[in-house]
Amino acid sequence: MGMLDGKVALITGGARGQGRAHATTCAREGADVVLVDIADQLETVPYRMATQDDLAETVRQVEALDRRALAVTADVRSQEQLDGAVAQGLAEFGQIDILLANAGIWTQGAFWELSDQSWDEMIGVNLTGVWRSAKAVAPHMIERQTGSIVITSSVNGLEPGANYAHYVAAKFGVVGLMKNIALELAPHGIRCNSVHPGAIRTPMTDHQGAWDMFAGHEGGTEADLVEGGYGFHALKGTTFMDPQVIADTALYLNSDLAAKVTGVTIPVDAGHMVLPG
Numbered sequence: 373m374g375m376l377d378g379k380v381a382l383i384t385g386g387a388r389g390q391g392r393a394h395a396t397t398c399a400r401e402g403a404d405v406v407l408v409d410i411a412d413q414l415e416t417v418p419y420r421m422a423t424q425d426d427l428a429e430t431v432r433q434v435e436a437l438d439r440r441a442l443a444v445t446a447d448v449r450s451q452e453q454l455d456g457a458v459a460q461g462l463a464e465f466g467q468i469d470i471l472l473a474n475a476g477i478w479t480q481g482a483f484w485e486l487s488d489q490s491w492d493e494m495i496g497v498n499l500t501g502v503w504r505s506a507k508a509v510a511p512h513m514i515e516r517q518t519g520s521i522v523i524t525s526s527v528n529g530l531e532p533g534a535n536y537a538h539y540v541a542a543k544f545g546v547v548g549l550m551k552n553i554a555l556e557l558a559p560h561g562i563r564c565n566s567v568h569p570g571a572i573r574t575p576m577t578d579h580q581g582a583w584d585m586f587a588g589h590e591g592g593t594e595a596d597l598v599e600g601g602y603g604f605h606a607l608k609g610t611t612f613m614d615p616q617v618i619a620d621t622a623l624y625l626n627s628d629l630a631a632k633v634t635g636v637t638i639p640v641d642a643g644h645m646v647l648p649g
């Protein structure tokens with residue numbers, strides 16, 4: 373018996389990283405998945421974004437667990453493309469029980485130096501993209517009077533972070549959005565919560581540009597990132613965490629164990645935020 377037997381989950385940003393961990397976790401627990409990813413590069417993002425090969429690899433890993441996966445190339449900034457992904461998912465599987473609004477980007481810059489394009493891409497993907505994803509699944513969930521939505525925010529949705537005000541604004545923004553979605557969908561038996569990862573080892577964070585930012589110079593290392601605060605966790609022995617820690621928390625939120633949990637923010641940060649200063 374899986375915790376999600378017979379369910380269908382739509383996962384944005386499903387090609388790799390935490391999205392892939394969500395996909396394999398849902399599959400292991402008995403759910404089929406719709407994987408939505410742009411699988412392309414955005415101009416302001418300095419690290420390599422996911423590719424069609426990444427998306428295909430997630431499909432392969434889900435199928436290896438004997439579940440079905442439908443991959444849809446779509447940009448969460450486009451309502452038309454998201455509505456199309458939901459329509460394809462419904463045509464293939466007949467229902468969507470779970471939305472994991474996980475797609476996101478992470479770019480840097482002092483707030484007074486951010487370009488309009490950098491601000492707009494960040495807000496477009498990390499905030500508006502979450503609204504659009506929820507908007508795409510809501511009518512179907514309301515019709516069935518059931519569903520669970522988990523939004524991936526960040527510890528930076530609960531505390532600031534130097535050099536990415538646009539990221540922080542978007543990640544705080546989705547907390548308000550999550551609470552309003554929870555409020556508006558509660559009468560329909562649909563829940564909505566957010567998870568707030570600390571430092572997770574994925575291609576978003578595990579690259580030279582991120583290390584250099586925390587080092588304050590070129591030639592930085594992972595140690596600079598950890599010592600610079602981002603990867604600093606209270607729990608003994610924790611630096612970068614595996615994406616599975618987020619997938620496990622989302623699994624709880626999407627399962628019957630959390631049947632009465634809605635409108636809450638759950639940090640998964642190994643105690644990062646209990647640290648003073």
Ligand code: NAD
Binds near residue numbers: 410411446448475
């Ligand atoms: P990642 O870069 O490996 O994965 C993000 C995925 O989102 C990629 O596959 C990417 O192609 C996809 N994506 C980006 N823009 C898209 C768009 N416009 N439309 C559709 N897909 C798009 O990084 P990750 O760490 O797995 O990130 C997942 C989520 O976790 C993000 O929302 C991120 O902000 C958040 N987060 C990450 C960390 C961390 O330390 N890695 C910490 C806190 C929060």
